[in-house]
Ligand SMILES: [Fe+2]
C-alpha cells in the first residue's frame with residue numbers, strides 16, 4: 001500500500017481537517033486535496049457508525065451516505081484535475097493518512113445526535129455552494145454543486161434515521 005503523504009500546510013489529523021475545511025470559503029488546491037481525503041475517510045466513518053446499529057434500516061441509510069462520500073472524493077479529485085491538470089487519487093481506507101488511527105463512529109445513534117449530524121450535512125451543501133461560487137472554473141463548480149446537493153440528501157437520510165429510531 002502507498003499511504004498518501006500529507007503535504008506541508010495540510011491539517012495533520014482528521015479532526016483538524018474537518019475543522020479547517022468547514023472554515024474555508026475560497027478553496028486553494030491544498031484545501032481541495034484535504035477535502036478529497038476527508039470525503040474518502042468519511043465513507044469509513046459512516047461504515048463504522050453503521051456497524052454500531054442494531055437497526056438494519058438505519059445502518060443501510062448510513063452506509064448509503066458513506067458510499068456517496070467516497071464519490072464526493074472522486075468528484076473533488078476531478079475538480080482538482082480540471083483546475084490544475086494534476087492527478088490525485090482518492091485513497092482507500094488503509095492508504096488515507098486521516099485514518100492512520102483507524103475509523104471511528106461519527107456519533108452516537110440517538111435521534112438527537114443524528115439530527116445534529118444532519119445539520120453538519122446541510123452545512124456541507126452550503127459550503128460546497130460557496131466553493132462553486134468562488135472557484136472560477138465551470139467544470140469544478142458543477143462538481144462541487146453535485147457534491148453539495150448530495151450533502152442535503154445525506155442530511156435528509158439522517159433525519160429519516162432519527163425518525164426510524166423514534167418509531
Ligand atoms: Fe460529502
Ligand SMILES: [Fe+2]
Pocket residue numbers: 065069121124150151154
Ligand atoms: Fe455527506
